[in-house]
Amino acid sequence: MTKPTLRRRLALILLRPPRPPRVVPIVPVPQHVVLTLPINVDTTLEQCGELLERVPGWRLDYYAADQPSPTDPGAYISVIRNVTDDPGCTTLLRKRANHGWSSHWIRSERAEIQAELYRNRTHQPHASVRLTLDDYTYPDNTR
Numbered sequence: 001m002t003k004p005t006l007r008r009r010l011a012l013i014l015l016r017p018p019r020p021p022r023v024v025p026i027v028p029v030p031q032h033v034v035l036t037l038p039i040n041v042d043t044t045l046e047q048c049g050e051l052l053e054r055v056p057g058w059r060l061d062y063y064a065a066d067q068p069s070p071t072d073p074g075a076y077i078s079v080i081r082n083v084t085d086d087p088g089c090t091t092l093l094r095k096r097a098n099h100g101w102s103s104h105w106i107r108s109e110r111a112e113i114q115a116e117l118y119r120n121r122t123h124q125p126h127a128s129v130r131l132t133l134d135d136y137t138y139p140d141n142t143r
Contacts, residue, residue: 033133039117040127048117052079052092052110054131061130064096064116065123071099074123079113080105 037051039062051060060079067075075096094108117129 035131036126036128037131038128039121039124041122043118043121045114045118048121049110049114051117051129051131052114057133059132061132062117062120063124064120066116066119067096069096069098070101074098077113077116079108 039048039051054060058080062077062079063074064077065074067077069075075098078095078097079092081092091107092110092113093105094113095105096103
């Protein structure tokens with residue numbers, strides 16, 4: 001049996017009946033709900049704690065000017081708590097990031113994050129923090 005020539009292979013490809021188009025199911029993408037909450041010099045330590053009470057099922061994002069960073073000053077902090085955690089749980093997951101780098105998710109105590117948010121309340125861009133409703137699952141890269 002001889003090998004088909006290039007011309008013969010090309011003719012076979014061109015004369016082959018077309019394949020039916022591939023059907024790709026349309027999957028609805030969940031929409032993200034973002035709330036912008038004001039924070040400023042008048043915000044108390046207790047009010048910072050109230051912001052953290054909203055975290056289950058939400059991601060809280062804020063800027064921490066006092067965080068060490070290999071690039072620019074400060075870091076952007078994200079805080080989450082898995083929605084299946086006990087409501088009385090005081091441990092949250094926290095991640096730092098800024099201009100191309102980020103840390104792993106780190107377990108942090110609620111009081112520690114509350115104090116950090118309070119210390120940095122005057123450094124927030126647009127004098128606000130962001131709460132985003134996301135479909136977060138428990139991150140695999142926690143430490």
